[in-house]
Amino acid sequence: MKRRKFDMKQLPGKVGNELDDRFKLASPARKLMTKVFPDHWSFLLGEIALFSFIVLLLTGTFLALFFEPSMVEVKYDGVYTPLKGMEMSKAYESTLHISFEVRGGLVIRQMHHWAALLFVAALLVHMGRVFFSGAFRKPRETNWIIGCVLFILAFFEGLLGYSIPDDGLSGTGLRIMSGITESIPLIGTWAHNALFGGEYPGEVIVTRFYILHVLLVPGILLALIGIHVGLVFAQKHSQWPGPGRTEHNVVGFRMFPNYVSKQGGFFMLVFAVIALMGGLFQINPIWLFGPYEASVVSSASQPDFYVLFLEGLVRLFPAWEFTIFGYMVPAVFWPAVIGMGVAFTVPIFYPFIERRFTKDKAHHNLLERPRDNPTRTAVGAMVTSIFLVTTISGANDVIADQFNISLNAMTWAGRIGIVVVPVITYYVTHRICLGLQQHDREVLSHGIETGILRRDANGRFYEVHQPLAAPDEHGHTELEYNGWVVPKKMNRVGALAPAVKGFFKPIEEDTNGEKRAIESSDDKKEVGAGRH
Numbered sequence: 180m181k182r183r184k185f186d187m188k189q190l191p192g193k194v195g196n197e198l199d200d201r202f203k204l205a206s207p208a209r210k211l212m213t214k215v216f217p218d219h220w221s222f223l224l225g226e227i228a229l230f231s232f233i234v235l236l237l238t239g240t241f242l243a244l245f246f247e248p249s250m251v252e253v254k255y256d257g258v259y260t261p262l263k264g265m266e267m268s269k270a271y272e273s274t275l276h277i278s279f280e281v282r283g284g285l286v287i288r289q290m291h292h293w294a295a296l297l298f299v300a301a302l303l304v305h306m307g308r309v310f311f312s313g314a315f316r317k318p319r320e321t322n323w324i325i326g327c328v329l330f331i332l333a334f335f336e337g338l339l340g341y342s343i344p345d346d347g348l349s350g351t352g353l354r355i356m357s358g359i360t361e362s363i364p365l366i367g368t369w370a371h372n373a374l375f376g377g378e379y380p381g382e383v384i385v386t387r388f389y390i391l392h393v394l395l396v397p398g399i400l401l402a403l404i405g406i407h408v409g410l411v412f413a414q415k416h417s418q419w420p421g422p423g424r425t426e427h428n429v430v431g432f433r434m435f436p437n438y439v440s441k442q443g444g445f446f447m448l449v450f451a452v453i454a455l456m457g458g459l460f461q462i463n464p465i466w467l468f469g470p471y472e473a474s475v476v477s478s479a480s481q482p483d484f485y486v487l488f489l490e491g492l493v494r495l496f497p498a499w500e501f502t503i504f505g506y507m508v509p510a511v512f513w514p515a516v517i518g519m520g521v522a523f524t525v526p527i528f529y530p531f532i533e534r535r536f537t538k539d540k541a542h543h544n545l546l547e548r549p550r551d552n553p554t555r556t557a558v559g560a561m562v563t564s565i566f567l568v569t570t571i572s573g574a575n576d577v578i579a580d581q582f583n584i585s586l587n588a589m590t591w592a593g594r595i596g597i598v599v600v601p602v603i604t605y606y607v608t609h610r611i612c613l614g615l616q617q618h619d620r621e622v623l624s625h626g627i628e629t630g631i632l633r634r635d636a637n638g639r640f641y642e643v644h645q646p647l648a649a650p651d652e653h654g655h656t657e658l659e660y661n662g663w664v665v666p667k668k669m670n671r672v673g674a675l676a677p678a679v680k681g682f683f684k685p686i687e688e689d690t691n692g693e694k695r696a697i698e699s700s701d702d703k704k705e706v707g708a709g710r711h
């Protein structure tokens with residue numbers, strides 16, 4: 180019998196058919212691959228968070244192979260001579276071992292730490308993008324709430340992470356955590372004993388924090404990120420207003436090949452930047468801080484940047500101790516427990532608070548520019564200013580030392596600043612938004628300033644204004660785009676984006692999932708025009 184020759188070209192198709200016969204994947208895979216997403220640089224911020232989280236998982240797994248989460252005392256006998264013979268915990272010893280003896284250990288440790296900082300920074304900026312563009316409005320309130328929970332978890336995951344190497348710095352942080360827990364009225368002492376397994380520092384805290392850090396919190400983070408990104412798919416991504424974009428469609432590019440290739444490249448870029456930072460810039464040199472000893476607090480002990488606001492709140496709060504029902508409540512309770520509680524819970528309710536005032540119950544798929552909603556923008560700027568004042572105050576000892584300022588003066592500047600700066604910030608931001616709106620209206624009525632000055636026959640100087648583009652082929656004028664001024668001429672560069680024709684065509688998808696390639700050259704320009 181003649182054997183049929185095997186044709187390699189048919190292999191992918193055959194494998195695909197076999198898989199589809201069993202798992203019925205073709206239809207959902209096609210749906211996913213052809214899904215249309217809008218394009219804008221600010222939508223990359225969530226992705227930076229996602230990619231740095233993946234780097235954290237990878238580098239963290241490597242560290243977990245060598246780190247020993249034990250507080251058993253040992254005598255150091257490693258290669259770092261200045262600490263030779265010193266008593267220290269196994270946790271600290273194993274972190275020194277990772278840094279000096281494990282191949283590539285230091286680079287991975289530093290990558291893990293830099294990735295953690297990038298992760299939280301990306302989260303803050305992503306949250307800011309979502310807030311200032313009004314992306315949290317109906318129907319995306321659930322994703323805003325999940326996002327807030329993700330932020331709280333990320334904050335504690337970082338705190339747990341830098342608490343486990345048991346060096347001088349992490350022990351100082353733990354001491355503060357112990358004090359804060361004990362300050363809680365009624366349950367403080369019990370909560371402390373339950374957490375630390377007795378008096379501070381005890382012998383179990385590093386082991387417990389380790390389990391939370393490598394298992395519980397990353398597990399919850401992973402599950403919630405899955406739901407979060409899944410919801411972005413299910414509810415469709417919001418888009419900036421612009422020609423051709425409505426509340427009922429999405430104008431953008433397909434998942435495959437556009438976003439798959441773009442995201443793949445972007446992931447490698449984020450990975451490369453973290454690797455470069457881990458390789459070139461020192462971070463958390465625990466061998467300089469020494470093993471933790473309860474009696475030693477080094478000066479200039481600084482937590483990671485995202486914890487500084489808490490430290491600042493504690494430093495700024497006056498030493499007021501109230502006695503309530505016969506119980507003395509330590510001063511630290513108010514800024515640390517109540518202050519942090521407010522900072523973490525109020526944002527969760529923000530979409531509903533705003534809706535109460537605006538009575539806006541509509542669905543929103545088009546975003547707002549910060550100036551379009553001056554009150555929200557001013558509130559956001561005010562909160563940012565509180566974060567900055569408390570963060571600077573969290574480092575006030577270092578600033579006082581470096582710039583030769585009195586520490587008391589720094590504390591008082593912070594106390595006055597936390598009352599005055601937010602008020603000024605609110606007012607100034609509100610005015611700037613109104614000013615920008617006014618400017619938009621001027622452009623709409625007089626056209627764009629060209630910078631060309633002319634002189635008329637009477638000797639009067641005037642600036643030449645370029646009129647706005649005529650209504651597009653759908654009959655839309657700039658005024659209809661929610662106050663968006665889209666001067667077509669200024670955005671020609673954006674029109675170059677769909678450079679490879681055909682495959683990379685911009686697509687419009689409506690709410691029923693119907694897709695339409697944007698064919699006419701004018702349309703392409705419009706997609707570019709929206710890409711501010």
Ligand code: HEM
Nearest residue numbers: 235236239240242243246292295337340341344393397463
């Ligand atoms: C959002 C996720 C994470 C954040 C923000 C984070 C943050 C941190 C930070 C700041 C440190 C201190 C690093 C240093 O010594 O300079 C640390 C240590 C550590 N992390 Fe993570 N981490 C995360 C996820 C993970 C995961 C998923 C694992 C393991 C599967 C892990 C394993 C470890 C280990 C073993 C250490 C101790 C070793 C050391 O300090 O060098 N981490 N983490």
Ligand code: HEM
Nearest residue numbers: 222224225226228229306314322323326327329330416417
């Ligand atoms: C681990 C943390 C997080 C990850 C990995 C993540 C990832 C993402 C990604 C990839 C997107 C789509 C692209 C984009 O718009 O940037 C997105 C959208 C979104 N995120 Fe996050 N995010 C995180 C945390 C947060 C936080 C802290 C908030 C707010 C409190 C938030 C609220 C939202 C909302 C409302 C959307 C929908 C935006 C829209 O359709 O315009 N996320 N997130």
